Amino acid sequence: MLVLSALAPPAEAAPLLGMLKLPAKIVHKPRYKAKGFWKFPNNVLNTLPPLADARRSMVVVLVGTHAKGIAPVLRMVDARFDPPVLPVKPGDAVSFVNMDRQLHLLDVTSAFNGKRVGPGDKVVHTFPKKGSYTVKCSELPHMIGTVFVTPNVAAVPNGKGEFRFDNVDAGSHTLRVWYRGRYLHTQSITMGKRKTSLEIQLPPITPAAESKE
Amino acid sequence: MWFTRVWIVLLAAAAGLALGIASVVSGPAGRDLTAIAMRGLDRMQHNAELLLRIQARDWIDTVSTLASDATVVSVLERASDGAKEVGKLRDRASSRLLTLLGQLKAEDRPKLVIAVDAQGKQVYRLGPGEERYRPGVDGLIGYPVISQALRGYQLDDTWSLDGKLYLVAAAPVISRARGRYVGALLLGQRIDAVFASRLKARLAGNKTNVAFYLRGAMVASTVSTEALKILPRSFDKHRKQIKRLGRSAAIHIGPKAAGHTVVMAALPGEASSHDAFYAVVGPPPHAHAGLGEAIGRVDSQDMKRFPWLLVIGAALALAVLGILLVHIEGSRPVGRLAAELSRLAKGDTTRVEPRAHAGRLRQIAQAVNDAIERSRRAPGSVAAKDINQILGAPEDNVTRPGLSMEPTGTEMPPLAAGVKALSRIPSKPKVEVAPQSPMAGAIDTSPFDRGRDIEDAPTMLDSSPTFGTSDNLPSIKPLTDPNDLPSVKPIELPGAGGIDAPDLMPISSRGDEPSSLNVRVGRSSDPSDGAETDFSALLEDSGVRSMSPPDDEAHDTVMSSVSQQLAHRSERELSDPDLSEPTAVQPPRHMPTPEPQEPASPLDDIDAYFEQVYKDFIAIKRQCGENVENITYDRFATKLRKNRENLMSRYDCKGVKFQVYVKDGKAALKATPIKS
Numbered sequence: 001m002l003v004l005s006a007l008a009p010p011a012e013a014a015p016l017l018g019m020l021k022l023p024a025k026i027v028h029k030p031r032y033k034a035k036g037f038w039k040f041p042n043n044v045l046n047t048l049p050p051l052a053d054a055r056r057s058m059v060v061v062l063v064g065t066h067a068k069g070i071a072p073v074l075r076m077v078d079a080r081f082d083p084p085v086l087p088v089k090p091g092d093a094v095s096f097v098n099m100d101r102q103l104h105l106l107d108v109t110s111a112f113n114g115k116r117v118g119p120g121d122k123v124v125h126t127f128p129k130k131g132s133y134t135v136k137c138s139e140l141p142h143m144i145g146t147v148f149v150t151p152n153v154a155a156v157p158n159g160k161g162e163f164r165f166d167n168v169d170a171g172s173h174t175l176r177v178w179y180r181g182r183y184l185h186t187q188s189i190t191m192g193k194r195k196t197s198l199e200i201q202l203p204p205i206t207p208a209a210e211s212k213e
Numbered sequence: 214m215w216f217t218r219v220w221i222v223l224l225a226a227a228a229g230l231a232l233g234i235a236s237v238v239s240g241p242a243g244r245d246l247t248a249i250a251m252r253g254l255d256r257m258q259h260n261a262e263l264l265l266r267i268q269a270r271d272w273i274d275t276v277s278t279l280a281s282d283a284t285v286v287s288v289l290e291r292a293s294d295g296a297k298e299v300g301k302l303r304d305r306a307s308s309r310l311l312t313l314l315g316q317l318k319a320e321d322r323p324k325l326v327i328a329v330d331a332q333g334k335q336v337y338r339l340g341p342g343e344e345r346y347r348p349g350v351d352g353l354i355g356y357p358v359i360s361q362a363l364r365g366y367q368l369d370d371t372w373s374l375d376g377k378l379y380l381v382a383a384a385p386v387i388s389r390a391r392g393r394y395v396g397a398l399l400l401g402q403r404i405d406a407v408f409a410s411r412l413k414a415r416l417a418g419n420k421t422n423v424a425f426y427l428r429g430a431m432v433a434s435t436v437s438t439e440a441l442k443i444l445p446r447s448f449d450k451h452r453k454q455i456k457r458l459g460r461s462a463a464i465h466i467g468p469k470a471a472g473h474t475v476v477m478a479a480l481p482g483e484a485s486s487h488d489a490f491y492a493v494v495g496p497p498p499h500a501h502a503g504l505g506e507a508i509g510r511v512d513s514q515d516m517k518r519f520p521w522l523l524v525i526g527a528a529l530a531l532a533v534l535g536i537l538l539v540h541i542e543g544s545r546p547v548g549r550l551a552a553e554l555s556r557l558a559k560g561d562t563t564r565v566e567p568r569a570h571a572g573r574l575r576q577i578a579q580a581v582n583d584a585i586e587r588s589r590r591a592p593g594s595v596a597a598k599d600i601n602q603i604l605g606a607p608e609d610n611v612t613r614p615g616l617s618m619e620p621t622g623t624e625m626p627p628l629a630a631g632v633k634a635l636s637r638i639p640s641k642p643k644v645e646v647a648p649q650s651p652m653a654g655a656i657d658t659s660p661f662d663r664g665r666d667i668e669d670a671p672t673m674l675d676s677s678p679t680f681g682t683s684d685n686l687p688s689i690k691p692l693t694d695p696n697d698l699p700s701v702k703p704i705e706l707p708g709a710g711g712i713d714a715p716d717l718m719p720i721s722s723r724g725d726e727p728s729s730l731n732v733r734v735g736r737s738s739d740p741s742d743g744a745e746t747d748f749s750a751l752l753e754d755s756g757v758r759s760m761s762p763p764d765d766e767a768h769d770t771v772m773s774s775v776s777q778q779l780a781h782r783s784e785r786e787l788s789d790p791d792l793s794e795p796t797a798v799q800p801p802r803h804m805p806t807p808e809p810q811e812p813a814s815p816l817d818d819i820d821a822y823f824e825q826v827y828k829d830f831i832a833i834k835r836q837c838g839e840n841v842e843n844i845t846y847d848r849f850a851t852k853l854r855k856n857r858e859n860l861m862s863r864y865d866c867k868g869v870k871f872q873v874y875v876k877d878g879k880a881a882l883k884a885t886p887i888k889s
Contacts, residue, residue: 032357036369036382036482037269039361042277044387045394047365051354078333079355101345119345141486142357 013167016062016189017197020055020161020177023204028054032142052084054179054205055161057146059087061183062153062165063174073097074135074145076104076117081135081145087154090130094147096123105138108147114138132181148178168196177202217538224531239507250474251463254495257421258460258476261493264415265380265480269369272382272402275321277367280384280398284309285328289386289396292349293331299349306337320411325372325379325401328386331394333359340401341374357483358383362397371482371489378404378427378480378489409433422494425480428487436494440467441475444492448477455479455490465497472497550574554581819857822871823850826882829873833880860886 030052041047072088074081077099088094098104098117106115110133111125127133130149137143148154155163168191177185177200185202279285288306296302306328314322325340333354335346345351353359358370362383369382379401386396402408404425412423413435424434429445444466451461460478467473474495479485550570556562564585565578827849834841857869866886873882 030357034357034370034482034485036358036371037266038273038382039366039368042365042367042385042387044389045365045385045392048363048394050364051360078352101347101351102342138486140355141483143355 012193013169014191014193014195016165016168016191017195018060018163018165018175019197019199020058020060020157020163021199021201022054022161023202025204028052028057028205031144034141053159053161055157056084056159057180058157058184059085059148059150059178060155060157060163060165061087061150061176061178062155062168063176064152071095074147075099076137076143079140080143083145083156085146085148085156087148087150087156088127089151090149091126091128092149093124093126096125096135098122103139104143107134107136107138109134132178146180150178154178175200179205215542217535217542220535220538224535227531236504239504242507250495254421254463254474254476254493257416257495258478258493260416261412261423261491262460262478264412265491268402268412269380269382272323272380272400273367273369273384275317275323276382276398276400277384279310279313279400280386282309282313285398286386286388286395289328289330289336289398290388290391292334292336293395299336303337303348307339310337310339320407323400324403325374325381325399327353327359327399327401328396329353329359329363329399330396331363333363333397336396341377359397359399362399363394365394369482371480371484372401373427373484373487373489374401376428376432378425378432378484380404380408381482405433406435409435416493420496423491424494425489425491427484427489438467438473440473441492441494444475444477445488447475448488448490451477463495467497546570546572546574550578553578557581557585819854820850823853826853826871826873830880830882833873833875837875837878837880839879856884860884 028050030050072086072092073095074083074086075097076082079100079102086094096106096108096117098119098121101119103119104117106117106123107113108115108125111127115123117123127147127149130151133147133149135145135147153165153168155165157163170191170193172188172190175187175189175198176183184205185200187200189196189198285306288302288309292299292302310326310328314326323340326338327335327340328337329335329352330349333352334349335351335353336348338346354363356370358368358381361368362385365385367382367384369380372379372381380403381399381401383397383399385394386398387393388395409423409425413421416423422434422436424436424441424444425432426445426448431442431444434441447461447464447466448455451464455461455477456479460476463474463476465472465474474497475492476495477490477492480489480491482489550565553562553565553569557565564582567575567578567582570578824846827846830849831841831844834844853871857871860866860869864886866888868887870885870887871882872885873880875881
């Protein structure tokens with residue numbers, strides 16, 4: 001369901017704000033599945049939902065709009081990749097920066113394996129072709145990230161599903177939502193000259209989508 | 214011996230089968246033992262898994278207890294609220310936690326303690342990495358165990374830090390007053406030799422060991438062997454199975470005798486990504502225990518179940534059967550043959566009867582007979598000499614086949630002197646056979662002087678015919694049954710009522726053989742019985758045309774045979790000087806022709822007897838399809854006579870009986886000395 005509302009007077013380029021809404025029941029399996037012998041809730045407070053929200057692993061792509069040349073950075077902080085998915089353009093040089101106090105051994109699909117990245121170190125790699133590339137730390141198996149290479153402008157939602165595109169040209173555009181190797185949702189939007197907000201109701205995430213990546 | 218052989222084969226087969234079964238059964242038994250050991254090791258691994266799980270649960274309980282401490286909660290609550298004095302908070306947390314940890318047993322004290330605020334930032338850290346972390350800055354929220362604990366879960370995990378393996382447990386720190394999670398506390402227990410020893414101690418079975426591996430290296434073990442160092446390679450081989458089932462099947466590593474049986478199982482948690490696993494190590498299996506080792510394991514309980522009665526009964530039955538078969542088929546026939554050979558050695562018999570034996574013993578008997586035969590026919594042997602005397606010496610010392618003569622009995626009663634006297638018959642008398650004689654039809658007189666057999670044969674007559682080639686020579690065999698000896702009847706000389714003593718006179722006598730007597734037959738001087746017999750006339754009537762007496766004793770007539778009565782009378786005459794004058798025995802003028810249908814006794818008319826034997830021999834040879842052209846009566850009779858004389862002189866018997874029979878499809882002749 002697409003809701004468009006004109007929030008500002010028409011302009012040549014206006015921001016696009018959006019919200020991704022998850023379905024009532026969502027299957028979002030963590031990419032790292034290992035666990036210990038026991039896992040049970042405490043008997044004092046209710047447990048909280050997982051920190052890893054599925055929307056943190058999604059990318060909203062605005063087809064036909066080219067992003068500006070901003071050097072992308074994938075940080076390794078608190079024993080995880082931040083952001084979990086990093087959208088870049090083909091040919092962008094991605095910097096992998098270790099902000100932890102421990103060693104990380106970086107594995108990038110189709111690029112390198114076991115590259116040592118010490119605390120405070122940085123590794124740069126260029127992704128010439130579009131596609132999704134998995135980034136792992138072989139030292140900490142729970143550290144799994146994605147570099148999503150696309151020629152279009154892409155935005156990563158926050159934990160609440162909110163995303164934003166600045167300076168979207170007026171006119172018709174196609175908006176797609178990518179998740180773990182495939183596009184979950186595609187819709188056409190018409191941008192005016194004012195700030196535009198939209199809300200996207202995502203379809204159920206099937207296990208096929210989970211395992212596609 | 215057939216049954217004995219079958220029995221032996223069956224016994225050998227049974228023994229081989231029993232041995233084979235005993236040898237083979239140890240294999241399945243060993244496999245059963247191995248399977249039992251494998252299952253036992255599987256249970257050990259299961260027990261180890263349970264112990265590790267219990268250990269993790271205990272660890273969670275411990276960390277939950279510490280996380281509920283008010284000081285800890287207060288410190289982390291303030292840290293989660295963004296307090297600036299992180300250093301102070303760390304010190305407070307350190308002080309309190311160390312106090313709490315000091316209350317634990319030494320072996321239960323953790324080697325890793327981490328306290329994080331609600332954002333996962335480390336407030337306090339004890340153990341590996343404590344010198345590197347920055348309080349309030351460095352977070353660990355990427356670790357699932359931390360993030361899950363911050364969401365309210367109590368859980369455990371395994372970590373690999375600085376090449377060491379840790380079993381960690383985390384619990385949320387809850388602010389009851391504010392009703393929220395303000396942080397999490399994590400305790401880590403290093404898996405080292407102490408940990409492994411404690412685990413082994415809690416495992417049932419002293420022979421079971423445990424070993425822990427990380428990144429292809431053994432980090433902790435209760436046993437140190439080279440074989441366990443290669444276990445990571447086995448882990449690689451069984452990785453899929455371990456990933457699917459959580460553990461491997463029981464496998465054998467190292468040498469057969471000194472190896473180990475192990476079950477590998479992956480450790481849960483993050484460390485599994487670094488090939489963290491543990492192995493339960495058992496003793497080497499007994500899969501391939503040999504028969505000796507299997508027997509060595511027999512204990513008293515096994516012996517109680519041993520079927521003694523069945524085994525001993527079967528052994529006794531087999532033994533009795535074997536002894537019986539050996540006796541029936543071995544000892545008894547051999548004993549019979551031995552007894553018969555003993556009789557042969559003693560001279561009670563002259564040959565072994567093969568038909569009384571079977572199988573190889575029959576062959577042995579036949580071989581003995583053949584050996585006796587060859588021995589007697591060998592040049593120079595007595596038997597050979599006898600036979601040569603019968604049929605003449607073979608040319609070039611070649612023994613004539615198919616001709617044999619064996620006397621029956623070894624001890625013969627003294628013969629009449631008259632019989633002995635026949636051996637002194639003058640050699641080479643000229644004899645002509647009248648064609649009209651009844652004997653002429655059986656005598657081939659034409660080839661008297663042909664062939665070297667005739668020339669070389671040591672016969673009394675130069676012109677005596679030969680028996681032909683060696684193939685049609687008659688074979689002479691002795692009687693095997695003494696009962697077959699013919700009865701001896703005295704000769705009833707026609708018209709004389711017996712031969713008077715004066716009719717017989719010795720021609721010559723050897724000084725060393727007083728019993729030997731040559732009888733000269735002349736005219737009887739006894740007018741009372743009118744028995745003056747012209748023996749020459751008798752011979753003429755019998756078909757002998759003319760006979761030339763010896764030069765020195767013109768009136769003596771050579772007798773080819775005398776009766777027993779005649780011989781006795783001759784002996785009396787020799788002992789009585791009054792009767793020593795030679796007396797010619799005059800046979801009847803017209804001597805009846807002997808009836809060929811009635812075989813004459815060997816002690817009666819010897820010529821008639823020889824003629825009858827000759828006729829029988831010729832008839833048998835014709836029946837056998839043999840050539841009889843070269844066999845003449847004269848030659849035949851001469852040889853029989855010579856043989857008879859030799860036998861009589863040798864065995865001191867009263868006569869010799871000749872029998873014609875068929876041997877191997879040919880006519881044969883055997884001579885039997887007559888004792889009485």
